[in-house]
Amino acid sequence: MNKVAFYTLGCKVNQYETEAMMEAFEKAGYEIVEYDGYSDIYVINTCTVTNMGDRKSRQIIRRALEHNPKAFIAVVGCYSQIAPDEIMNIQGVRLVVGTNERSKIVQLVEKTRDKDSKVSVVGNIMEIEEFEDMNIKHYKSRSRAFIKIQEGCEQYCTYCIIPYARGRIRSRKPDSIIEEVKILVDSGYKEVVLTGIHVGSYGRDLRNIELIDIIQMVHDVDGIERVRMSSVEPKTFDDNFISKLPHFNKLCRHFHLSLQSGCDETLKRMNRKYTTEEYKAVVNKLRNIFPDVGITTDIIVGFPGETEEEFEKTIKFVEEISFSSMHIFKFSPRKGTPAAKFKGQINPQVKEARSKIISSIAKINEIKFMNSFVGKSLKVLYEQKIDKYNNCYEGLTDNYIRVISEAAYDIKGEIINTNIKSIQGDLMKGELEKI
Numbered sequence: 001m002n003k004v005a006f007y008t009l010g011c012k013v014n015q016y017e018t019e020a021m022m023e024a025f026e027k028a029g030y031e032i033v034e035y036d037g038y039s040d041i042y043v044i045n046t047c048t049v050t051n052m053g054d055r056k057s058r059q060i061i062r063r064a065l066e067h068n069p070k071a072f073i074a075v076v077g078c079y080s081q082i083a084p085d086e087i088m089n090i091q092g093v094r095l096v097v098g099t100n101e102r103s104k105i106v107q108l109v110e111k112t113r114d115k116d117s118k119v120s121v122v123g124n125i126m127e128i129e130e131f132e133d134m135n136i137k138h139y140k141s142r143s144r145a146f147i148k149i150q151e152g153c154e155q156y157c158t159y160c161i162i163p164y165a166r167g168r169i170r171s172r173k174p175d176s177i178i179e180e181v182k183i184l185v186d187s188g189y190k191e192v193v194l195t196g197i198h199v200g201s202y203g204r205d206l207r208n209i210e211l212i213d214i215i216q217m218v219h220d221v222d223g224i225e226r227v228r229m230s231s232v233e234p235k236t237f238d239d240n241f242i243s244k245l246p247h248f249n250k251l252c253r254h255f256h257l258s259l260q261s262g263c264d265e266t267l268k269r270m271n272r273k274y275t276t277e278e279y280k281a282v283v284n285k286l287r288n289i290f291p292d293v294g295i296t297t298d299i300i301v302g303f304p305g306e307t308e309e310e311f312e313k314t315i316k317f318v319e320e321i322s323f324s325s326m327h328i329f330k331f332s333p334r335k336g337t338p339a340a341k342f343k344g345q346i347n348p349q350v351k352e353a354r355s356k357i358i359s360s361i362a363k364i365n366e367i368k369f370m371n372s373f374v375g376k377s378l379k380v381l382y383e384q385k386i387d388k389y390n391n392c393y394e395g396l397t398d399n400y401i402r403v404i405s406e407a408a409y410d411i412k413g414e415i416i417n418t419n420i421k422s423i424q425g426d427l428m429k430g431e432l433e434k435i
């Protein structure tokens with residue numbers, strides 16, 4: 001039996017696509033093995049968000065040859081789409097696939113293995129108009145499943161290469177989404193996470209359907225107990241959208257609202273299409289609808305032209321909003337994006353200092369949010385056993401707090417009422433309520 005190993009860089013969408021490719025190989029009779037070991041075939045799903053992502057992708061490609069110098073190496077994903085010729089020149093690479101045609105990965109590998117030459121099937125992603133279905137029936141985890149509902153982005157933020165790597169907006173047909181959800185329910189999944197490159201744009205290329213409609217359809221599937229949205233922008237939350245949210249009792253009280261900067265001048269240079277006031281209005285509406293809602297976000301510090309005054313505005317804004325969790329990124333110029341050529345590039349030491357300031361605020365707010373639940377009872381979906389603790393399992397609340405609890409039996413995949421006792425590092429210590 002031929003062995004195939006996978007390595008995934010980047011976002012949750014990439015992880016979904018790798019899961020789908022793994023399932024396709026398994027269905028074709030291949031054995032899935034760990035990447036850091038011998039394999040006949042290595043498939044690297046690449047990221048190109050930053051120049052560092054490109055470099056990391058190249059390192060991972062070369063690592064495969066250390067385990068098997070004669071291995072067949074296939075490179076797929078965003079970096080492949082942006083720079084196929086660059087990847088074709090890397091020693092050992094035999095097949096290059098972009099951000100389309102990955103549903104045919106098994107056929108492409110088998111066809112190329114019979115040839116001595118290298119093969120690239122990367123086409124013009126801007127010409128692709130249909131969503132590429134890559135259905136998944138079984139995840140390695142048996143509690144939460146990511147479902148890709150949308151592809152492509154047309155926002156063109158000045159720092160981002162992804163619209164050029166992923167192409168135009170393409171929405172997955174509702175019937176296909178619901179079919180996958182039902183299969184996952186039959187396989188024991190309790191929570192689904194709706195994900196994509198720009199989830200808020202779902203349905204723009206289809207007729208008579210929007211994101212709120214697909215949330216409703218997934219919500220109404222028997223057996224699903226939680227529906228979670230991945231990253232969305234504040235513009236998604238118009239009055240119509242917000243008015244329907246209270247009716248979804250399965251919808252998780254957690255929203256990852258992409259911010260990037262708390263300063264309007266910086267947001268404008270980023271080509272983000274909202275103001276801080278609009279953002280704050282959405283947060284306030286969500287907090288009015290959902291008590292104890294978790295609001296998480298991303299922040300970029302050191303964007304070109306970010307003055308001390310602009311950075312101070314971001315500090316004040318994130319303190320005011322008091323996010324439950326934040327991901328902080330130091331701006332990294334991405335070749336091929338407008339921001340890479342902007343004047344006023346920020347010194348690395350300044351970026352580092354600003355990152356530490358925002359990180360300290362993020363930690364204070366995170367602890368404040370977690371502390372507010374000490375002594376309360378929350379429903380936790382337990383995902384995995386923690387080896388370093390005896391009989392302890394880690395899980396997630398619907399408002400995105402990680403909890404660790406002891407259990408006398410295997411509770412993976414179960415949603416259990418849990419008394420929250422204390423903070424334990426980045427987690428909260430819980431105690432299962434007696435049934």
